[in-house]
Amino acid sequence: MSSFVLRRAMSTIKMPSLDFKPLVYQGPTYEDVLNVRKRNLMPSLVTFYKQPVLIHQGYMQWLFDQNNKRYLDLFGGIVTVSVGHCHPRVNEAAKRQMDKLWHTTSIYLYPSVHEYVSKLAEKMPGDLKVVYFVNSGSEANDLAMLMARLYTGANDIISLRNAYHGMSPWTMQLTAHSTWKYNVATGGVHQAKNPDPYRGEWGGKRCRDSPVQTTRSCECAEGQCLASEKYVEELEEVLRYSVPKGKVAGFFAESIQGVGGTVQFPKGYLKKAFELIRNYGGICISDEVQTGFGRTGEHYWGFQMHGVTPDIVTMAKGIGNGYPMAAVITTPKIAAVLSQAIHFNTFGGNPVASAIGSAVLDAIDEDNCQANSHNVGTYFLKKLEGLRNEFPNLIGDVRGKGLMIGMELVSDRNSRTPLGAQEFVNIWETCKDMGVLLGKGGFFGNVFRIKPPMCITKEDVDFATDVIRTAIKQNKDRNTP
Numbered sequence: 001m002s003s004f005v006l007r008r009a010m011s012t013i014k015m016p017s018l019d020f021k022p023l024v025y026q027g028p029t030y031e032d033v034l035n036v037r038k039r040n041l042m043p044s045l046v047t048f049y050k051q052p053v054l055i056h057q058g059y060m061q062w063l064f065d066q067n068n069k070r071y072l073d074l075f076g077g078i079v080t081v082s083v084g085h086c087h088p089r090v091n092e093a094a095k096r097q098m099d100k101l102w103h104t105t106s107i108y109l110y111p112s113v114h115e116y117v118s119k120l121a122e123k124m125p126g127d128l129k130v131v132y133f134v135n136s137g138s139e140a141n142d143l144a145m146l147m148a149r150l151y152t153g154a155n156d157i158i159s160l161r162n163a164y165h166g167m168s169p170w171t172m173q174l175t176a177h178s179t180w181k182y183n184v185a186t187g188g189v190h191q192a193k194n195p196d197p198y199r200g201e202w203g204g205k206r207c208r209d210s211p212v213q214t215t216r217s218c219e220c221a222e223g224q225c226l227a228s229e230k231y232v233e234e235l236e237e238v239l240r241y242s243v244p245k246g247k248v249a250g251f252f253a254e255s256i257q258g259v260g261g262t263v264q265f266p267k268g269y270l271k272k273a274f275e276l277i278r279n280y281g282g283i284c285i286s287d288e289v290q291t292g293f294g295r296t297g298e299h300y301w302g303f304q305m306h307g308v309t310p311d312i313v314t315m316a317k318g319i320g321n322g323y324p325m326a327a328v329i330t331t332p333k334i335a336a337v338l339s340q341a342i343h344f345n346t347f348g349g350n351p352v353a354s355a356i357g358s359a360v361l362d363a364i365d366e367d368n369c370q371a372n373s374h375n376v377g378t379y380f381l382k383k384l385e386g387l388r389n390e391f392p393n394l395i396g397d398v399r400g401k402g403l404m405i406g407m408e409l410v411s412d413r414n415s416r417t418p419l420g421a422q423e424f425v426n427i428w429e430t431c432k433d434m435g436v437l438l439g440k441g442g443f444f445g446n447v448f449r450i451k452p453p454m455c456i457t458k459e460d461v462d463f464a465t466d467v468i469r470t471a472i473k474q475n476k477d478r479n480t481p
Contacts, residue, residue: 013466015070015435016459022057022064030054030066048440049432058085061456063437071432072452072460075439079258079290079404079451082318083363090321093359094352101351106344112354119361120327123300126309130335132328133349137289137316138166140326141252144285144312145170147330148250150337152281156243158235159252161194162443164259165287174252177259177443190242194257195231195265198397198408199416202227207266209305211378212385212398215413228269235273239280248282250312255302258290261442262406262449264399270306283311283334289326290404293318294364295454297374297402305401321360325353369454373402379458380405380450383465391472394419405450408442418444423475430471436464 028036033054037045053071057064061084063071073081083090097112104110113133121129134140149155157174159165165174172181173189197203197214204218207225220226239248253270257263274284291302292315299305301313311334316326325348347353364370381400384407388395396410409419409427424446431438439449448468452460 013434013463013470015072016457016463018059018062018070020059020062022059022068022070025056025066025068027056027066049429053432053437060084060087061453061460069435071435071437072456072464073437074450074452074456074464075437076318076451076453077322078317078439079295079449080317080322081453082293082295082321083360083367083369084453084455085322087321087359087363089363089366090356090359093355094323097352097355103347103350103352105346106349110351112351112358113349116354116358116361117349119358121329123361124313124329125301125304127331127333128309128313128329130330130332131349132330132335132338132343132345133353134326134328134345135324135347136166136326137287137314138168138171140289140314140316140328141165141171141174141285141287142168143328144252144314144330145174145250147312147328147334147337148283148285150340151283151334152247152249154244154247154249154281155188156248157189157250157252158238158243158248158277158282159189159191160257161191162196162257162260162263163191163194163252163254164257165252165254179443180259190238192238193231193234194260194263195228195269196263197227197266198263198399200227200231202230203266208264208399209267210264210399210401211381212388212400214397214399225267225269228266228272231266231269232272232276236276239276243280246280248277248280250283250285251277252285252287254287254289255291255306256296256401256404258404258449258451259441261408261447262400262404264401265306270303271308274308274310284308285312285314286310287314289314289316290318290451293360294370294373295402295404295451297370297377300370302401302404319360320353320356321363323353323356325349325357364454367455370402372456373454376456376458376461377402377405380461380464383461384468387465387469387472390469394472400450403450403452403454403456406442407448407450409446409448418442418446421445423479426475426478427468427471430474431467434467434470436467438468 159174161176173186176191197207204216205213206220286303312330384398397408
């Protein structure tokens with residue numbers, strides 16, 4: 001987008017005001033950063049955008065580059081910044097703890113982890129009261145796999161196609177995107193057909209628990225979902241034919257698929273799937289790495305919108321608002337299996353992590369983040385639905401709950417052919433140039449992933465919607481002879 005066209009477009013769109021002044025950037029030059037990254041950081045670390053943004057400061061839902069250009073962060077550090085960048089309460093808790101004790105060891109007693117785990121356990125339903133602290137979502141899911149296998153005495157685990165559960169050697173088996181898999185020996189994990197009402201074999205306009213439904217036709221009566229039954233039958237096919245003597249260790253599911261493009265399941269699917277897995281002797285694991293801590297709005301945990309209580313819950317990302325921490329929560333009976341050997345995590349639940357995690361829980365409650373996710377998220381979804389109506393041949397689907405939102409772009413609405421990479425990137429780049437940072441995902445890379453800090457406002461949504469509309473129009477003009 002030329003600088004003239006950009007200035008003209010921005011003159012008609014007002015970025016929300018902000019009473020905050022970022023510091024003057026004093027780090028290495030942009031060119032030096034690019035050279036160091038190319039020379040010294042792993043080549044698998046891809047960057048977004050033709051000219052990657054160099055971020056040096058953040059404040060709540062805003063980010064600032066080396067020139068102090070301001071961006072509305074609608075990706076939240078890949079669904080990680082929950083209560084806002086550099087949230088004052090969280091910052092103060094971290095500083096206060098760092099002045100007293102950074103690290104000792106979990107084989108000694110220290111107060112912060114006990115204060116924190118009590119708060120976190122209170123947020124869990126039923127008998128989910130025993131917590132193992134780790135450092136990342138991959139590590140949490142890896143531990144959950146181990147616990148499921150030890151507890152059931154079975155080895156085989158089932159996840160869903162299009163799922164993402166991490167990139168450790170074990171969790172890479174759970175992840176069902178070929179683009180995320182290395183050609184190394186794996187085994188013991190099977191993938192069931194993904195219950196996707198938009199791209200899947202079954203599903204339509206009455207199947208999702210969302211303020212916005214797909215435009216696909218649907219045979220379901222109001223309040224009934226036939227698609228969920230068919231997908232559960234497919235899951236039972238996997239159990240019947242692929243696991244030894246019908247015995248399974250566990251079933252992993254995200255409450256809404258994240259990396260896969262904010263895919264929601266048909267209503268009732270997860271509840272029936274959990275019942276089926278338990279009938280085969282397995283336990284059910286909910287991956288709340290992206291959907292937890294109030295992000296979906298109506299509920300604190302994503303699994304609650306499905307009417308289920310899992311046997312194990314894994315969580316990370318928003319748990320620390322950007323600090324590297326994660327947790328596995330389960331029942332006392334399942335937790336006891338790790339006592340078969342010594343199990344230890346050097347940094348899990350250390351004093352600083354515990355102080356930060358505790359402050360995040362307080363900020364979520366005191367700032368009413370869950371209610372804001374519901375109210376602003378629903379508003380955002382309806383605004384994007386308006387864009388879908390405005391551009392019916394480009395926006396194929398809008399979906400999500402709360403501030404876990406996806407918008408899928410297509411080149412043909414009826415066939416749902418994914419929009420070509422270059423056109424998608426053109427729109428995405430223009431949004432960045434105009435001050436809005438969006439994630440992208442889905443198997444075909446054609447879904448805008450919108451998962452901002454849970455402090456954004458309706459004014460931010462209006463600004464973002466205007467920017468996306470302008471970017472779409474700019475792309476359309478670019479392609480018009």
